[in-house]
Amino acid sequence: MPEDRPTIQAGINAAVNGDTVLVNEGTFYENVDFKGKAIVVASYMIRDNDTTHRNNTIINGSQPGDPQKGSVISFVSGEDTTSVICGLTITGGSGTLSDGTSRLGGGIFCYSSGAKIKQNKIINNSITHTGEARGGGVDFIYANSPALIQGNTIAYNSLDVSSFGGGIHLYQSKGVQIIENKIIGNNGADMGGGIFGVDYPEQSGLMKIINNTFSGNQADEAGGLLLLDQKNIILNTICWGNNALFAPEIMLHSGVLTIAYSDIEPDSMQILDGTLNQLSGNIRPLPASTPPDMGAWESDVLNSLQGSASLSFPNSFTLRQNYPNPFNPTTTIEFQISNPEFVTLKIYNMLGQEIATPVSGKMKAGNYKYTWNGGGLASGLYLYKLRAGDFVQMHKMLLLK
Numbered sequence: 001m002p003e004d005r006p007t008i009q010a011g012i013n014a015a016v017n018g019d020t021v022l023v024n025e026g027t028f029y030e031n032v033d034f035k036g037k038a039i040v041v042a043s044y045m046i047r048d049n050d051t052t053h054r055n056n057t058i059i060n061g062s063q064p065g066d067p068q069k070g071s072v073i074s075f076v077s078g079e080d081t082t083s084v085i086c087g088l089t090i091t092g093g094s095g096t097l098s099d100g101t102s103r104l105g106g107g108i109f110c111y112s113s114g115a116k117i118k119q120n121k122i123i124n125n126s127i128t129h130t131g132e133a134r135g136g137g138v139d140f141i142y143a144n145s146p147a148l149i150q151g152n153t154i155a156y157n158s159l160d161v162s163s164f165g166g167g168i169h170l171y172q173s174k175g176v177q178i179i180e181n182k183i184i185g186n187n188g189a190d191m192g193g194g195i196f197g198v199d200y201p202e203q204s205g206l207m208k209i210i211n212n213t214f215s216g217n218q219a220d221e222a223g224g225l226l227l228l229d230q231k232n233i234i235l236n237t238i239c240w241g242n243n244a245l246f247a248p249e250i251m252l253h254s255g256v257l258t259i260a261y262s263d264i265e266p267d268s269m270q271i272l273d274g275t276l277n278q279l280s281g282n283i284r285p286l287p288a289s290t291p292p293d294m295g296a297w298e299s300d301v302l303n304s305l306q307g308s309a310s311l312s313f314p315n316s317f318t319l320r321q322n323y324p325n326p327f328n329p330t331t332t333i334e335f336q337i338s339n340p341e342f343v344t345l346k347i348y349n350m351l352g353q354e355i356a357t358p359v360s361g362k363m364k365a366g367n368y369k370y371t372w373n374g375g376g377l378a379s380g381l382y383l384y385k386l387r388a389g390d391f392v393q394m395h396k397m398l399l400l401k
Contacts, residue, residue, distance in 0.1 A: 008032050008041065008059065015039045022046070023088065025056040031064045031093075034115075036077030045087030045119065054087045054121060061107075061125075062092030070094030071109035072125065080114040080145040087118075093125040095133065098141075103129040104169070105139030106157055114145030117152060125157045133159040134196070135169030136187055143173035150179045156186050163189040164226075165196035166217060170207065172199055174230075177208045185216035192226035193217030193242060199230030199255070209234045214249075215241040216390075220352065222251035222270075233258045240265040243392040245352040245383065252276060267321075267395060319386040319393040322372075326400035329375035333358070333384060336367050341389040345370065348383040355382075363388075374399045 005011040008030050011021040017038040025043070032041070040046070043057035061072030072093040073085055085108070095103035098111075106125030108117060117138065127133040136157030140147060154167045166187030170176055184194050194217040197207055207230060214224045215238070223242030225234075232255065239249045240263060247270035250257075258277040269276075318336040325331060337343060345359035355377070358370050374382070379401045385394040 002026075002028075012037065012039065012041065017082075020046070023057050025053060027058040027060055029060050029063045031061045031066075031069060031072060031074070032059060033074045033076065034079055034083050036079055036083075038079070038082035040084040040086060041088070042084070043087040054089060054119065056089075057087065058089040058091060060092040061090075061094070064094070067094075068097040070103075071096045071105045071107070073108045074105075075108070075110040075113040075115045078113055078145070079110075081116040081148055083114075084116040084118065085120060086116075087120065089121040089123065091121075091124045093127075095125075095127040095129070095135075095139075102132040102134060103127045104133075104141065105135045106137060106159075108138045109135070110138075110140045110143055110147065110173075112142045112144070114143050114147040116148045117150070118148070119151040121153045121155075123153065123156050127158075127163070128160045131162065133161075133163040133189075134165055134171070136163075136166045136189065137168055139165070139169045139171075140173035140176055141171045143170075143176060147173065147176045148179065149176070149181065152181045154181060154184045154187065158188045159190070161190065164191050165189055166193045166219065168195045168197075170195070170197040170199075173197075173207075174199060175206065177210070178212060179208070180211045182213065184212055184214050186218075188218040191219055191221045193219035193223045193244065194239075195225045195227075196222075197225070197230060197232065198228040206231045206233065208232075209237055211236045213238045215239075217242045219244045220246070222247045222249075224249040224268075226251045226253065227255060227257055228253040230255045232256070233260070234262050235260050237262045239263070239268075241392075242268075243394075245348060245394075246270060248392075248394055317386075317388050317391040317393070319384075319395060321395055322384065322397045326398040327374070328399065328401050330371055330373045331397060332369060332371050334367065334369045335386050335388075337363055337388055338365050339389070340364050341391075343386070343388045346385050346387075347372065348385065350381055350383070 020040040043053040045053040064070045072090045090107045093106040095106045096109045106127045107122040122137045136159045137154040166189035167184045194214045223244035224239045249268035251270045252274045254274040256275045320334040322331045322333045343363045347356040
């Protein structure tokens with residue numbers, strides 16, 4: 001493509017099961033439907049593993065012929081993992097209108113289908129809708145066929161109000177595997193900035209989240225992952241530096257979640273119901289003499305991750321737990337700033353309402369200590385959040401009169 005066919009969709013239309021639609025570098029303004037075919041659509045990266053092909057082979061879905069079908073890639077005809085999208089930049093999607101009320105899958109939309117989504121950049125897709133919006137990057141609905149999301153960068157996807165799953169949304173999609181995605185970051189939604197996954201207890205599938213890095217995602221609830229009514233395992237995964245008023249990293253509404261050999265930011269999970277099995281042991285299951293096996297850190301983006309301000313891991317900035325805790329009526333909050341930044345320290349009640357701003361201004365590097373007085377407030381649980389540039393961290397404190 002485009003030598004043999006003028007568009008990617010024309011190539012898919014002409015293909016038969018087992019074919020590969022090979023796409024030259026360039027930007028293609030299309031919204032592509034696999035039409036149930038067991039084919040591969042890929043850039044030249046599939047031949048030589050050169051990621052520059054992925055960066056330069058772009059499907060931009062910002063100009064849909066039918067405004068109700070704004071997803072960049074659609075799997076809606078019973079596909080499974082023999083339908084493969086690989087080595088492409090997928091961007092500009094606005095989602096597919098469903099039932100007249102919801103827009104789903106900004107970048108990739110899978111309905112009653114599976115797919116193999118490998119080594120793509122799924123970035124800068126945005127759903128703006130007056131109803132519900134789900135899956136800014138990828139959305140799986142009723143995916144009873146096998147599905148694999150592997151080796152992708154899923155970042156900077158966003159949803160409007162009443163939104164679920166800024167990066168990935170999964171609804172009754174048992175057996176989805178999310179493996180070795182290098183960054184699932186800087187996505188935004190009301191609930192589940194990185195992933196929102198919901199199933200029902202009678203479903204028997206197990207969602208596997210293995211060797212991923214979640215960071216920099218934003219939500220009101222569950223900046224990293226929000227999981228509801230399903231069986232999940234999180235293995236060898238980093239979940240750190242996400243931001244939410246409630247549960248910055250992980251919220252388990254119900255169901256069963258097993259976490260093993262993973263690095264989850266402390267004091268950042270909320271278990272509303274369900275069962276959490278957090279296995280102890282080594283940081284990773286492999287012997288110390290073997291290469292690292294933690295999240296996406298073993299990938300070739302290690303240096304870029306460490307240098308990315310948007311990830312802001314707290315080895316430079318630290319918000320400490322207040323003391324005393326519980327307190328009445330005053331408590332001390334300490335934090336460390338390693339670089340000059342504009343800093344805010346804000347207090348919230350459990351409804352997410354801001355009730356005080358003890359700190360707001362430019363600050364030099366150093367250690368700081370502030371005393372906060374909650375004398376005019378009722379007993380209860382409160383949140384305090386530090387923001388310094390791109391670094392955000394939040395803790396809970398208990399006022400007990």
